Amino acid sequence: PRQLARLARFYAHESCAQCTQCREGTAWMTRILERIVDGHGTFEDLDTIFDLASLTKPIATATAVMQLVGGAVAVGLLKVLFDSRN
Numbered sequence: 001p002r003q004l005a006r007l008a009r010f011y012a013h014e015s016c017a018q019c020t021q022c023r024e025g026t027a028w029m030t031r032i033l034e035r036i037v038d039g040h041g042t043f044e045d046l047d048t049i050f051d052l053a054s055l056t057k058p059i060a061t062a063t064a065v066m067q068l069v070g071g072a073v074a075v076g077l078l079k080v081l082f083d084s085r086n
Contacts, residue, residue: 005033008074025052029074049074 012026029052032045053075 001033002037004074004078005030005037008033028052033074046078049078 008026008030012030015022015026017023029049032041032048032052035041036045
């Protein structure tokens with residue numbers, strides 16, 4: 001989770017902030033992941049991450065690469081994390 005939080009922080013920092021999904025979604029995802037890393041996360045936080053990722057799926061009007069990959073990376077890494085623990 002620490003690497004995922006670091007990656008989310010990168011996406012939030014590099015966002016051009018042109019589209020709401022990218023600007024707000026990456027910031028929320030970063031705060032949630034950092035809370036999880038600090039040991040204060042909840043299962044609801046995981047649901048929120050998946051919800052945020054669905055909002056940042058590629059759309060026809062996407063102008064930022066962050067929107068296209070940010071959510072997909074988060075979901076992919078979380079799935080790997082959970083699969084490795086089972």
